[in-house]
Amino acid sequence: MDRRPPNRIRQLRKARGLTLEQLAALVPNPDTGAATDVSTISKLELSKRALTTDWMQRLAGALGVEPAALLDSGVDFTPVRRVPLVGRIAAGNWREAIEDPLSLVPCESGGPATFALIAEGDSMDKLVPPGGRIYIDPDDFGLRDGKYYAVMKDGETTFKRFRASPARLEPCSTNPIHQPIDIGREPFTVIGRVVGTWQDFD
Structure with missing residues (x-):
């Protein structure tokens, strides 16, 4: 079974007071360039979809953090913002x-x-x-x-x-x-x- 590692997308989104819909509107789909649909963001949060480098860059840009901040290292830290x-x-x-x-x-x-x-x-x-x-x-x-x-x-x-x-x-x-x-x-x-x-x- 393909078990993808957990991530901090939900934690970062909540810290910024964003709903799934609001975050989706801020993230352009790497395939179409249009806003990403909510179900895709939800799957990325729940690690039901692979968090590729392209997705990491787009999500990090929308959340105002470095891409590495999206990864769950098991160490609690304060998210970096701009x-x-x-x-x-x-x-x-x-x-x-x-x-x-x-x-x-x-x-x-x-x-x-x-x-x-x-x-x-x-x-x-x-x-x-x-x-x-x-x-x-x-x-x-x-x-x-x-x-x-x-x-x-x-x-x-x-x-x-x-x-x-x-x-x-x-x-x-x-x-x-x-x-x-x-x-x-x-x-x-x-x-x-x-x-x-x-x-x-x-």
Whole structure:
């Protein structure tokens, strides 16, 4: 009997809030180019149809993951998805920035609205160098001691660590020009919690 290995198509589809019908509409049939019928997607999920390389590429594209993420390795992991990457964010303009991103980049953390920001200058260099990325979840903005938050102050975007006693936002920089923000004394806007960083090691 031909027993095909299980896969993660259903798990990934559910994680993105998609029905079988919605996923089928996003996946072009490799034979016809038209939308795939629901029964085919169901058979692929249940391993009743072979998950060929062609199907893996099409399903991965629709689900926003790498093809390897469709395979069930027996190891639990957080599915990789792609989030908007933006450059500098002008004060009050982050929502517009993520609607017109530079590109989409892989991300394993944060909620559905998470986006990536390119680190510029040295205001973040203890955690990520200039040109690296931070991942920000704008739905997670309640300040908790020891956590890092992306904030806007005087039209500039940076990220700092919140300290509860006394309440302040500490810089993440080797440059002493960047000073703590005393909460209650200086106006600032919390964009969201920093849920991850990434840098390219050449």
